[in-house]
Amino acid sequence: MALEGLGKSLRNVLGRIGSASSVDDELIKDICKDLQRALLEADVNVRLVLDVTNKVKDRALNEPPAAGRGMKDHVTRIIYEELVALVNNGEGIALKPQTIMMVGLYGQGKTTTTGKLALYFSKKGLSVGLIGADVYRPAALDQLKQLGEKVGVEVYGEPGQTDAAKIVKDGLAHFKDKKIVIIDTSGRHALEDDLIDEIKRIAEVAKPDERLLVLDSQVGQQAGPQAEAFHKAVGVTGVILTKMDGTAKGGGAISAISKTNARIVFLGTGEHIRDLEAFDAKKFISRLLGMGDLSSLVEIASEEIDDQEAMEAVSRAIMTGKFNLNDMYYQMAAVGKMGTLQKLMGMLPGMSGMEDKIDYEASQRKMQVFRTIMDSMTAQEKEDPSIIKAKRIERIAAGAGVTPHDVRELLKQYNTTKKTMTSFGKDRKMRKQMMKQMAGVDLDSLKDLQGSG
Ligand SMILES: Nc1nc2c(ncn2[C@@H]2O[C@H](COP(=O)(O)OP(=O)(O)OP(=O)(O)O)[C@@H](O)[C@H]2O)c(=O)[nH]1
Ligand SMILES: [Mg+2]
CATH class of the missing domain: 1.10.260.30 (Signal recognition particle, SRP54 subunit, M-domain)
Structure with a gap:
């Protein structure tokens, strides 16, 4: 599981509270330092780290515990709440008719996740159509078609067509009766202007309800600038963190959400089509802790x-x-x-x-x-x-x-x-x-x- 290191150091922080003979100001300050170290080691952006730990310190030193609650419980709960606030940016994806556009750099998991989402929505009883708008990589459409076949969802593509926006326009017309339409786009090694132009044009044609940034959780501090650039281009509404089954530190990805002001909506937890989890901040942090x-x-x-x-x-x-x-x-x-x-x-x-x-x-x-x-x-x-x-x-x-x-x-x-x-x-x-x-x-x-x- 990714974030194993972060989970372990956070659990150590809580362990310190648990085994302390009493919780005084000294201990709270120490704990906050440990918390800082744990988050920094996991690659969380410095500014965010200071934000979280200052809040924890401030609340732990000043807020009285609720009636019947000891200081240990109180401080533990504050840490939990502030960590939840760090990754929580709103509701998940609504189960309503909508168009979803996937964006992200090369190899982050866009196409795989498009297939996973198709299964997710189909299971919820919504009809799904997929549009293959990656005109850059020759095998991209085949990859998407294979995934579509696996989950019994139709894939629209125009082999040989180089205008991605046109494919999307035709695809949307083709799928006018589907409740959910998901658009898979191409990735690049770097944030080049033509990639940005292309996704902008697709977004103009499709007017997608959700623009989801697919982000490999192994990506460290570069996640921030990536997220920012995509956000500037299309207005990212949600982030999907993939490869959470790997050994990622994860903090870079967490920092990326604050750059887009978008919420994490799903976690990719493996290569298999079923390896997708709807993101729930409270559950996520509870598990981490x-x-x-x-x-x-x-x-x-x-x-x-x-x-x-x-x-x-x-x-x-x-x-x-x-x-x-x-x-x-x-x-x-x-x-x-x-x-x-x-x-x-x-x-x-x-x-x-x-x-x-x-x-x-x-x-x-x-x-x-x-x-x-x-x-x-x-x-x-x-x-x-x-x-x-x-x-x-x-x-x-x-x-x-x-x-x-x-x-x-x-x-x-x-x-x-x-x-x-x-x-x-x-x-x-x-x-x-x-x-x-x-x-x-x-x-x-x-x-x-x-x-x-
Ligand atoms: N372990 C693991 N592998 C994943 C996950 N999501 C995607 N992958 C793998 O990551 C690789 C790249 O995935 P793709 O879906 O092709 O990525 P992409 O963003 O569409 O890539 P391009 O279209 O080339 O930009 C594939 O080998 C996937 O099997 C995940 O959650 N866990
Ligand atoms: Mg792809």
Whole structure:
């Protein structure tokens, strides 16, 4: 996952708050410095970084915590809110009839994402037509046609035509009955005048409702000037960050949004046609921060965990064999909210019947205790609870105001759950099928798993 580095350093910042004996002005200033470093390392533009950290500092030092909320929770929540504000610039793409134009430099993922969007809108029940207006690269139309075929969407193109605006004009007439028309345009290595002229002319002909800038998340600080130039030419309304499955630092892309004043609308998370996620700032930041770490944000987390996400968390644990305390906490929150894990358990071969053994109320009560205990642990301990030795158990218990028995119980439950989770992953056939399902995981697709398992 991209932004792994950023996520890790942000989680360390929160970990510092969690393990501090008390939150005073000194700590807040220190934390803000750490936060600054984390964002700068991820390539976020300096001005933005200072903006965010000054806001955090100002609020943390001056705003009193809400009634019943401790200082740790308060500061954690402020950081979360300010990070959400950093990437949040408005609503997603509306599900209404519209024309969408894709722009971006060479190889950023325009054509691939055009195909992904076609699937996205078709799945929502809207008819889609695609226009291939890349007259620059000979194979571009074929590439788009292949994608169209995959998702059952018609592609309009005029092989040999060199006037992109004319193709668009004809294509729009051809697709006058389609609800959604998406225009794929050509890219270049650099921002040359003729590229800018071409997309300007296309925009004049098509008058697209959305002008989406497709941006490779690996692009660093150059993302800013790129975004600015496209914005000047056509008025960018939204940004799609692609290749989020890579190892990008991501901060450059985040900085780019502030140059266009547009919002991030989708994330590309792989080469497959299904690898597209509607962007949700709160979910994105919650995930980056590692839900479970954010004990103060449990309410937010459980509001926002949907079926899909809980499933993904479970699948991820099964697939990778990696499962830490935060994951368990996150999953418990999901179970408490909607019995998602129960559904999943019921569908996995060998696990049906297991759902009856889950006591949801008891699990809710336990969560309260676990939350307090986890607050007294360091980030490392949550990452790898096996490093917690007897002496630390006593300390953690004392810090959390519970008995050592409670701490041991948390660790025991963690070990059992981990064993269950990772034992699936050892079954090769199972793993392969899981892998296949993961991109577009939904309840129906998981039913197939049961049938063949
Ligand atoms: N891993 C990964 N690869 C992606 C993603 N999106 C696109 N790609 C890959 O990036 C490469 C370029 O994608 P295209 O869609 O052809 O990019 P483009 O912007 O249309 O390129 P030009 O038309 O040449 O300007 C292809 O190999 C895609 O498979 C993504 O989200 N993740
Ligand atoms: Mg292309």
